[in-house]
Amino acid sequence: MSDQVCGAEGLVRVRPARDSDRRAVGHLLAVVFADKFAPVFGCDHDRTAAILADLPPAGTVYVAEGAGQVVGTFTLVLDERPPAPVWPVLRRHLRLGAAVRAFLLLELLGTSRPDRHTALVEAVAVLPEWRGRGVGRRMMAEALAEARRAGRQRVGLYVVEGNHPAVHLYTSLGFRVQATHRLFWARPVFGARRVLYMTAEVGLPPPRR
Numbered sequence: 064m065s066d067q068v069c070g071a072e073g074l075v076r077v078r079p080a081r082d083s084d085r086r087a088v089g090h091l092l093a094v095v096f097a098d099k100f101a102p103v104f105g106c107d108h109d110r111t112a113a114i115l116a117d118l119p120p121a122g123t124v125y126v127a128e129g130a131g132q133v134v135g136t137f138t139l140v141l142d143e144r145p146p147a148p149v150w151p152v153l154r155r156h157l158r159l160g161a162a163v164r165a166f167l168l169l170e171l172l173g174t175s176r177p178d179r180h181t182a183l184v185e186a187v188a189v190l191p192e193w194r195g196r197g198v199g200r201r202m203m204a205e206a207l208a209e210a211r212r213a214g215r216q217r218v219g220l221y222v223v224e225g226n227h228p229a230v231h232l233y234t235s236l237g238f239r240v241q242a243t244h245r246l247f248w249a250r251p252v253f254g255a256r257r258v259l260y261m262t263a264e265v266g267l268p269p270p271r272r
């Protein structure tokens with residue numbers, strides 16, 4: 064984690080999230096993915112942020128920290144095990160009907176598990192006011208480096224086809240489209256969208272001394 068980028072307010076560094084970052088990460092995800100989560104959890108930002116802070120992450124959460132706050136995040140999934148159950152968290156925050164609805168929609172959104180050669184990157188997000196300063200690029204470089212340290216051959220991720228900033232970033236880092244998925248089932252809730260599965264090779268691990 065030695066490489067750092069400079070935002071207008073100083074250095075930004077990328078590190079694994081601590082327990083104390085959970086609220087900030089929940090808030091960040093609720094802001095950045097408001098459109099995605101409004102149909103799932105409703106329009107109350109604070110409640111959505113609280114749910115996202117409490118939901119068990121699919122992998123290791125990282126944060127980009129700048130000016131003393133969490134300005135970016137991503138999750139690196141190395142594990143093939145199924146994620147921890149979400150139902151108890153949903154029930155803690157939502158009435159029964161809303162919890163059932165959220166549960167079903169989260170199932171539709173799906174969780175992807177990597178094979179043993181692949182690490183998955185999920186939930187890549189930078190606060191709007193911090194975009195365009197290299198935070199996303201710095202986080203993805205860390206994801207690639209961490210996947211390589213873990214002995215994976217490649218990193219995979221899913222991105223909505225029309226998401227130009229993200230596709231541009233991933234392509235510039237060597238990611239290429241491997242498959243296109245049509246989300247017919249998501250049309251009524253999330254809009255008609257196609258999702259790209261992109262992968263990048265991470266290169267050989269450093270030689271052992």
Ligand SMILES: CC(C)(COP(=O)(O)OP(=O)(O)OC[C@H]1O[C@@H](n2cnc3c(N)ncnc32)[C@H](O)[C@@H]1OP(=O)(O)O)[C@@H](O)C(=O)NCCC(=O)NCCS
Nearest residue numbers: 187188189194195196197198199200222227228229231232
């Ligand atoms: C995608 C995202 C993480 C990029 O974060 P960022 O910190 O702005 O990225 P960077 O500053 O490192 O910029 C990365 C590249 O994207 C380019 N970029 C930034 N905004 C862009 C835009 N609106 N259109 C096209 N390219 C754009 C930058 O020019 C940069 O390329 P360059 O280094 O060749 O100039 C950020 O836009 C974001 O949080 N988006 C919303 C959430 C999201 O879509 N996540 C991805 C889910 S798969």
